[in-house]
Amino acid sequence: MLHAAKSNKRVKRDHGALKNSDIAELLALKAETAKMPAQKALRRASRRALMWPEEAGDIVGSGRSLTELTGVGPYIERVIKDWIEKPSTLPTPPPVRRNFLTYADTQVILAKKPTWLMGIKGDLQMHTTWSDGEGTIAEMADAGVERGYEYIAITDHSKGLKIAGGITEEQVREQAQEIAAVNDSLMRDGKRLRVLRSIELNLNPRGEGDMDENCLSELDIVVGCFHSSLRGKQDQTERYLAGLRNRSINILGHPRGRIYNFRLGLIAEWQKVFDLAAELDKAVEIDGYPDRQDLSIDLVRLAKKSGCRISLSTDSHGPSQLRFIEYSAAIALKAGIPPERIINCMSRDELLQWARKIRQ
Ligand SMILES: [Zn+2]
Incomplete structure (x- = not known):
C-alpha cells in the first residue's frame, strides 16, 4: 500500500503536477532575468500564486483556463502551461521566499x-x-x-x-x-x-x-x-x-x-x-x-x-x-x-x- 502511494506520487510529479508553491518560485526566478513590463507581471503573479484558491495544475488538468486566477493573463498562462507540460528540476527557494504556504497548501x-x-x-x-x-x-x-x-x-x-x-x-x-x-x-x-x-x-x-x-x-x-x-x-x-x-x-x-x-x-x-x-x-x-x-x-x-x-x-x-x-x-x-x-x-x-x- 505504502509502495503504491509512493510511486503514485512520483508518477504525478513526472507528469508535471507542479504545485502552486513551485509555480510561485519559478515565476519569481523568471522575473529576475526578465525585462519590464514582463518582470512586473511575473513578480505579481508569483505573489498572487500564494493566494490562488486551487492548484493551477488541477485547473489545466480539467481543461479550464488559468486566466481565471488573479495575476494571470495570456502571457503568464503560456509560461505556466509550458512548465506544466515540460517539467524540469524544481528550484529551492532562497530565504526571502522560503517557508511560505500557498492557500492550496493551507487547505x-x-x-x-x-x-x-x-x-x-x-x-x-x-x-x-x-x-x-x-x-x-x-x-x-x-x-x-x-x-x-x-x-x-x-x-x-x-x-x-x-x-x-x-x-x-x-x-x-x-x-x-x-x-x-x-x-x-x-x-x-x-x-x-x-x-x-x-x-x-x-x-x-x-x-x-x-x-x-x-x-x-x-x-x-x-x-x-x-x-x-x-x-x-x-x-x-x-x-x-x-x-x-x-x-x-x-x-x-x-x-x-x-x-x-x-x-x-x-x-x-x-x-x-x-x-x-x-x-x-x-x-x-x-x-x-x-x-x-x-x-x-x-x-x-x-x-x-x-x-x-x-x-x-x-x-x-x-x-x-x-x-x-x-x-x-x-x-x-x-x-x-x-x-x-x-x-x-x-x-x-x-x-x-x-x-x-x-x-x-
Ligand atoms: Zn504592521
Whole structure:
C-alpha cells in the first residue's frame, strides 16, 4: 500500500503536477532575468500564486483556463502551461521566499483536522478606513459574523506610522464611539460577535510605543509591531526583548517583519525571545497575510518549545481578507501548537481578562 502511494506520487510529479508553491518560485526566478513590463507581471503573479484558491495544475488538468486566477493573463498562462507540460528540476527557494504556504497548501493541512478552524473564536489584527484599510468597522464586523466569530479586534495603526494613516489619541477615542455603536447594533440584531478596541502600536527599535499610555490602557488589547529599521543584518534580540517588556502590549505582531520576495525580516535569537514571551505570559503573532506569514512555520516550532502564547490574525485591510486566517491557522496546526496556547481559542471574557492582567 505504502509502495503504491509512493510511486503514485512520483508518477504525478513526472507528469508535471507542479504545485502552486513551485509555480510561485519559478515565476519569481523568471522575473529576475526578465525585462519590464514582463518582470512586473511575473513578480505579481508569483505573489498572487500564494493566494490562488486551487492548484493551477488541477485547473489545466480539467481543461479550464488559468486566466481565471488573479495575476494571470495570456502571457503568464503560456509560461505556466509550458512548465506544466515540460517539467524540469524544481528550484529551492532562497530565504526571502522560503517557508511560505500557498492557500492550496493551507487547505490540505486544514483538511486533516476539520474541527481546527471552528476552535478559532476571533481575529486579532485588522485595519479599517480609520487608517489604511478599505472597510468600515461595521463591514469588518459583518465579515467576522459571517465567519462565526465571537470577536474581532480593530487594530488601526498608531500615530507614528504616518505612511499608513496612523491615528492619534483623540481619534482612538472617537473610534471608541463608533465601535460602541456597532456593538449596540450587533446586540440588537442578536449577533454574538463584539468588536474589541485595539491598536497596532508602532514600536521604535528600543521597544517604545508612540502613544500616550493612558489612552492605551483604555483599550481591550494591544498589538505592538516594529515598522522601522527592518533591513539590518545585525542581531536584533535586544529590540524584541525590549518590545515584549513594554508594559502596554499583549501581543508582538508580525515579529520578523518579512515580506515575500521583498524583505527577509530581522535576525534574532528567537528562542530567547519566545522564552521571555512565555515568562511574561505574552503572545507572539502568526500574521496570516499571505505575503507575510510571520511568524513562519519554522519559528512557530521554536515558539512551541518555549510554550509562549500564540495569537492568530489576518492583518486584513478589507472584509474579504478575513479568509487569511486560514494561513495562520494552518501554520499553527502544522507546527503542533495546542489550542490552549492560542489566545484566539479563548472565549471573549477569558481573552479580555488575560489582556487586562498582562498590562497591569
Ligand atoms: Zn504592521
